[in-house]
Amino acid sequence: MRNRYNLAAVLSAVILVCCGALILGQKVNAAGEGKITGTVKLDGTAPHMKGIDMSKDPYCSKAHASDPGHLETVLAGQNGGLENVVLYISEGLSGGALTEVPTEVPVFNQKNCMYMPHVLAMDVNQKFKVVTSDQTAHNIHPLPNPMINVGWNQSQPPGAPAVEKSWKAAEVIPVQCNIHPWMHGWFVVVKGPYATTDANGSYTINNVPPGNYTVTAWQETYGTQMQKVTVAAGKPGTADFTFKAK
Amino acid sequence: MQTTVRKWSLLLGAAAVLAVSQVAWAQLTKYDLESRMGTESHIGNITGHAKDAKADYRRYCVVCHGELGDGNGESFPWVDPKPRDFQLGVFKCRSTPTGTLPVDQDLFDTIARGLDRSNMPQWSTFTKQERADLVAWVKHFSPRWVSEKPGTPIQIPPEPEITAERIKAGRDVFAKVQCWKCHGVQGMANGPSAATLTDDLGRPIAPFNFTEGARPKCGSTDQDLFRIFMTGLDGTPMPSFADNIKPEEAWDLVFYLRTLEPQKSKEKAIAKQLALKPVDPNAPAGQQ
Incomplete structure (x- = not known):
């Protein structure tokens, strides 16, 4: 008799665990399925991107002998698509979708005395790497607001090992090289899923569970814009943005 | 009668919530500084107390570093390099890795050494206790000392022979x-x-x-x-x-x-x- 009770207890425990796993599994699946897509465009003529004089460092000017470097504060494609716009969910996230930190490690490269990419988006507490491909010394010097994140300044001479770091709070952080004053980029640290537009201005934010959200688009010169978006099960939300050229 | 009491307590409650959020969002205020007056520093076996440095700071430091420690004292326009903003908790002279707070001894050494080619003189005229108190005072300006620990000082191996x-x-x-x-x-x-x-x-x-x-x-x-x-x-x-x-x-x-x-x-x-x-x-x- 006693044994039978035990068996029942074990069985019900197993069933409970299975159910729990199923429910949890579904949640993860749902989060994986939903997405928000769209394009970001520039309305008007893109401002002229000034050329960069790299003559003070022969390595840099040689690397750009055939393709002179230019500023990257507004990068508009032929169809008006805006590159390097960061899109993230500024309202409506909760639970795992908000707190889960991606395991992939985005890379910020110093190549031909430019930052590749010019804008690197990441989640709060997500690890990222700074590497150098150059045969000239750089220093990697992010300048956060010390009241929000803690800045640092590390040298990266040729062949330097990667610097691996993360940021503890959401913030748009300018990053610069003091040795090459034209080298200026951005770490855009956001909470939750994010995406950066490609050369055509398109983006996809993955891992968004069904729900109602506010999506924010950040562009370094034109600032931010917001839009309400609904993501349904099996139906991605869409949000297109247009920034006016100034 | 009861409803009026309830109304008033509600109103007061709302006002309190508003007031608290105001403090949290505002720049550093005298209120924040008062709350951190108990800040201490530890230099060897000397313990420095922020509250004991108040008079020295007002007499010798405030003219450059400012009442709120933001480096915006009366002399700010005439001083170059500019006085340090203690609220940020960012310091040049540290024994700790980049991006970390200095240890108390680092700040103590800076006060004693002064900063060459700047308006910061050597403050060797202060006793060790006074300097330790000033270190605690400098720390009480930045909320970072509440939320973060100083970095671990880097190791300096014994100096080899010059060859x-x-x-x-x-x-x-x-x-x-x-x-x-x-x-x-x-x-x-x-x-x-x-x-x-x-x-x-x-x-x-x-x-x-x-x-x-x-x-x-x-x-x-x-x-x-x-x-x-x-x-x-x-x-x-x-x-x-x-x-x-x-x-x-x-x-x-x-x-x-x-x-x-x-x-x-x-x-x-x-x-x-x-x-x-x-x-x-x-x-x-x-x-x-």
Whole structure:
């Protein structure tokens, strides 16, 4: 008799665990399925991107002998698509979708005395790497607001090992090289899923569970814009943005 | 009657919530500072108390560093380099890695040493207890001392003997990590990037000139130099080289830097014997 009770207890425990796993599994699946897509465009003529004089460092000017470097504060494609716009969910996230930190490690490269990419988006507490491909010394010097994140300044001479770091709070952080004053980029640290537009201005934010959200688009010169978006099960939300050229 | 009481308590509650959020969002206020008056510092077996430094700070420091410690004192417009903003908790002279708070001893040393070629004199006139109290006072300005712990001081191995090999190796380090980009091949602060350097607040700043016989801001002993390039000077363009210079190489570099100075030294005599030339900025990496 006693044994039978035990068996029942074990069985019900197993069933409970299975159910729990199923429910949890579904949640993860749902989060994986939903997405928000769209394009970001520039309305008007893109401002002229000034050329960069790299003559003070022969390595840099040689690397750009055939393709002179230019500023990257507004990068508009032929169809008006805006590159390097960061899109993230500024309202409506909760639970795992908000707190889960991606395991992939985005890379910020110093190549031909430019930052590749010019804008690197990441989640709060997500690890990222700074590497150098150059045969000239750089220093990697992010300048956060010390009241929000803690800045640092590390040298990266040729062949330097990667610097691996993360940021503890959401913030748009300018990053610069003091040795090459034209080298200026951005770490855009956001909470939750994010995406950066490609050369055509398109983006996809993955891992968004069904729900109602506010999506924010950040562009370094034109600032931010917001839009309400609904993501349904099996139906991605869409949000297109247009920034006016100034 | 009861409803009016309830109404009033509701109103008061709302007002309290509003007031609290106001404090949290506002810039640092006297209220925040009052709440951190209990800040302490520990220098050896001396304990410094912020509240005991109030009078000294008001008499000697406030004119530059300001009542709220933001570096915005009365003399701010006339002082260059600008007074430190203690609220940010970012300090040049540390024994701790870049991006970390300094230990109490670092701040204590800075007060005693002063900062050469700035308006910050040596405050050796204060007793050790007074200086320890001032360290606690400096800390009470920044909320970072509440939420963060100071970094772990970097290890400085015992100083080896000065040899010709080490000085030559130091010259290779100077070339490899490209100190000359800012400091110049002869250490004259005239490297190709020297003219465009700015500090974290965007103000122009010059690299250290080794040939003038001046004292580096964060100390002039061999150990001080070692520490400077391993920790970097936060708030300035000087980065940390901790990932790229091994401790042994750091001593080599210290010895080489001495050969650039005008003062007589064993290093300088050896360099003269070796007829050591400045590094060649156009030589390919690793070939000096």
